[in-house]
Amino acid sequence: MDIQGAKDRTVLEGAPLVEELAAGLAIKEVLLDSLAEHLELKPGDTIESLNGQPVRDAIDFHYNFNDDQVTLRLVRGDDTLVFDIEKDPDEVLGVIFEDMSILKCDNKCVFCFLHQMPKKLRKTLYYQDDDYRLSFLHGAYVTLTNLSDEEFDRIVSQRLSPMYVSVHATDPDVRGHLLGRKGPIDVLGRLDYLISKGISIHTQVVYCPGINDGPWLDETISDLADRYPNVVSLGVVPLGLTKFRQNLPELTPVTETTCLRALEQIHAHQDRLIEEIGARFVYAGDEFYLQSGLPVPGPERYDGFPLVENGIGMVRRFLDDFEQRLPDMVASNVIDSVTLVTGALGEQFLRPMSGRLRAQGIETYVLPVTNEFLGHDITVSGLLAGEDILRALKSSPRLGDRIILPPNCVNHEGILLDDWTPEDLGCEVNKRVQVGSYSLIESIVGGTQRTPQVAAGMDHPYIASYQEP
Template identity: 40%
Template sequence: MEYQPDLKQITGEGGVIASVTPGGLGATLGLKPGDTLVAIGQQRLRDVIDYRFAIAEESVTLRVRTAGGDEQIHQINKDPDDDLGIEFTEPLFDRLRTCNNKCPFCFLTQMPKGFRKTLYLKDDDYRLSFLYNNFVTFTNLTEEDWQRIGEQRLSPMNISVHATDPFWRGLMLGKRDVPDVREQIHRLGAMGIDVHAQIVACPGANDGEVLRQSIEDLLALQPIVQSIAVVPVGLTKYRFDGKRPSTIKAAIQVHETPDWINTNWEPQPLWEEQKLAQDQPGRPLHNPEMGFCSRLGAATDIPLRCYTGAEAAAVIDLIEPIGARCRTETGFTLVYPSDEFYLLAERTVPPAEQYDDMPQYSNGVGMVRDFLDLWARARRKLPARLAQPTSLALVCGTLAAPLLEQVAQRLRRIEGLTINVLPITNHFFGETVTVSGLLTAQDLIPVLRASGCTRALLPRVMFNYTGERTIDDYTLHQITEASGVPVALAGDPDELVRYVRALAYDV
């Protein structure tokens, strides 16, 4: 699960210190967890990026507010490469930039009520793109933001493009008058900023020839554009308040319901016609439909649905020849279908060299190939037998089950080890959600309880950024208690093999 800020820790008053390295410069100054670093010199700190730039001087003046509310000034001389040896509770110190788009496939509108509020956070902050590779749309930038990106060389930037054609990009973002992303990428290139691009493809909408044109437009922006990932739309059984829009139009309009607007940390703007009617009660709308959607016409009536296996194969067949051409011309593939397309189409993922240096790994591009190659090496360290008979479940989403079955075939050769691949059907979000990263403990626990296994390994991606909680807020301990099965996490083949080796000596 990608990094999500905790707004309770973003005070707007500076960086709240979470920890201080013993013996470090901060500890020498007497800084403590709970203190707030407000400014360095004349620079009031907006985020950890400002801190990194401001601290890289020989002489700095620190303005600190202690946890008790006292103000302190520290004047220090140091090596420019030395920092204070502190960590902050959050990387952002000031206001988070929220999203002003209404994407029809927005996952937040597909969430049920009742989760912790941070899971409904509609963020679109370019700083999180730089720090954590979050994808952002570049539709909410001010001129000051642009200047800062250039001055601090915040590279690379990860941009959700979805389509380069302004009409189709507007449709995919659910808003009109979106900036021309090609011009924005040109501007970033002039600043020396690299770009990684993402296209969330929806069948019958921004795929096919629209996708082909988007890819070619982005490739024409080399070397600014370093990579392009195409990922399939993900849809759950939920829409806001239990609705299930069947078209792009209906999914866009969900963003306009009062309940959804009130759910957000910040109220989202209404459509122009709606706001006009709201400001002037009794005035009829120009069109009973949402003004934006009605102006886009029939395109918004395209069904919003997931890809079939055959359609996934067609996307691969469109992209792979372009990637092969890029390898011939540049030595790099540059454009990649996500792993999910290969799994849906039941195609073999390409060899590692075709993924270059895995620039879009966190976007689900190359993870399967990396797993298979790591497994080929790690399995050599497996033990021949266990200290005592053990029945182990390998838990996963339904999409990854065939992949883990390959692993299980080798593990079954270990004497004393019984292996079961345990694909969990996602009843919580709907059976169309097949990835392991969106499994809930509520779906897992009853299956685990009935499995007959004495131990279980859970996918690390099932838990949040810190590895502590599932999306429905369960810890490993709570899952163990509720299922009666001891559970542990494994994020890669090496962790899996280390876990099995430990069983060989568990007496």
């Protein structure tokens, strides 16, 4: 397959780019009583191939290890070892691998959140990935601009479906501009190739007023909906602008007016498409409703919530969970008062919920936090910093016995943007600080620390910003 521009990649300044994935998957740990232990494999061994096929990552490994006869080739120091293995097709090797190398982004998107981060944060917060494997494994959106013919063919041969693709605009000139490229960047040809091979695709648009809105958004929705059901869905989310935009392209912020205009446009397409193809297909990010002041729509508007992990419909799911659990909640099960920390947008729906809890004898307080760390225009809870939360806690006239943080404000290790932890905050205010779950009732009654891995599992603020507000 000949993919336009696949060989011509612009390396981002200061960001090394993995041009291609080299064979070799290192073993981090050998599990007890496993096939690997029986074979005397060791941590540090590097698996190079299975049945003659190179092993570049865990996907390659699992794809090629399912046979009943496997030839495994690995490197141990200066030695190369070969094992001929007979096993049940579903028998696992029993190892934990080292983290795989990541394909980094070669775009300079005009709205890129990572370019708007303050300096001197931990390195992973500046990590710009655009890796099709993360798209398949974790639902991360990718642009498809950095893939070789071989990588496109791998998506097809290994059935890496569904894929999640950042389209932003189907007009090549508009898309090229948004991605920060020097010329037009086509996406429909790449989507059509994957579709022709049976790959399903979810798509995304980051809504940038004055660039890909209006007729450009109409065109994008129509082009992608024409490819339904192979293109399964389109999520539209608003861009986020921090106060750190020196020397970056000038962009128009999303306002209440633009949110209303975007929703009117999206709803019109939904009403048309539900009649034409039996699905609404295009879905608006929760922030559009919260920032516009319109009520969050009912579950029927989300067609089964295909994009809930992208923050589309998550507030509706949160509200519905509350309604379902509230009648069975017993006030006597909550022995302490609770403060619910949230961003400016989250206050809109948390405060009425808190009022209903208090009416049942459960003492709760809502504490909205102004984002000084990134700027007042950042209003989602997924981008709250520890220093801002601490400032709000210390200035609050009343705190509960227990402080509950939103689940998406920490990474998979339980750390906030500025390296604060819930434990650090608790020590500062002499209160128990915990991370909640995506169920308010569960967070209040359970009173247990949520395992950080339940969140997005990605130390990536742009993704985190489009989780639950």
